[in-house]
Amino acid sequence: MKQIVLMYHDVYCKDVKESGFQAIGAIPYKITKNAFEEQVKAISQYCEAKLLPKSSVVFTFDDGGISFSTVIPEVLEKYGFKGLFYISTQYIGTERFLTEEHIRELAANGHEIGAHSHSHPAYDEAASMNADQLRNEWKESIGIMNRILGTNIKSVSLPNGYSTKVVLDYLEEQGIERIYISTPTTRISHHGSAQLIGRYAIQMGTSLQQVMAVINSxxxxxxxxxxxxxxxxxxxxxxxxxxxxxxxxxxxx
Ligand SMILES: [Zn+2]
Known part of the structure; x- marks a missing residue:
């Protein structure tokens, strides 16, 4: 069955500053709770009308903002979905980000949790790292997630879509089965035994009509x-x- 994977970041109730990264570049990726619920509801109705399982649309969330606990799961669960949540581990327990307890709670409620690097380097920053530094980003991140969850994580998402052979080789070696990237495609490619899975980004300016066109067109x-x-x-x-x-x-x- 073909899956359509959506890429979200934070979802906020009143203020864009409530959750997650606050750099200028991060803001356009945050959407309101109302917009989010409207989208989840429409996708739920679409799946029901077409007799598609809820798993045919995959909701992924990047970075690890506090909205992964305070806003997002409640909306997903209301419409029968589970989410995939990717955490940049350096920010765990800091202001506007999840704590370790929040992460365990998400997992206990049936959502999937994975790593999203340790420090969340910008694209140019990652591009200037040597092989050891790149491997360390992921070693730290996967190690911390495995410790918090008490199990080995099976998936990651790549911050800013940055990937090289060094990164992909390392992730595969660590037993990562699914690597979510930022390319909008339903075509799945492979790196050894790991799958590279594309995602469609939903941003502040994305209308409900545009979201539904991604799903049904x-x-x-x-x-x-x-x-x-x-x-x-x-x-x-x-x-x-x-x-x-x-x-x-x-x-x-
Ligand atoms: Zn990110």
């Missing part, structure tokens, strides 16, 4: 995939000038 999904592939090519061709150009394009919107 193969044409829409193909458009997102194509756009992302073109951006990847641009990144490769332009190298470091890519970020500068991207900033210029975004600031003109």
């Amino acid at each position: 193969p044409m829409t999904r193909m458009k997102y995939q194509l756009k992302s592939e073109i951006l990847q090519i641009a990144k490769k061709l332009l190298g470091s000038s890519y970020s500068t150009i991207k900033r210029k394009i975004i600031s003109k919107k």
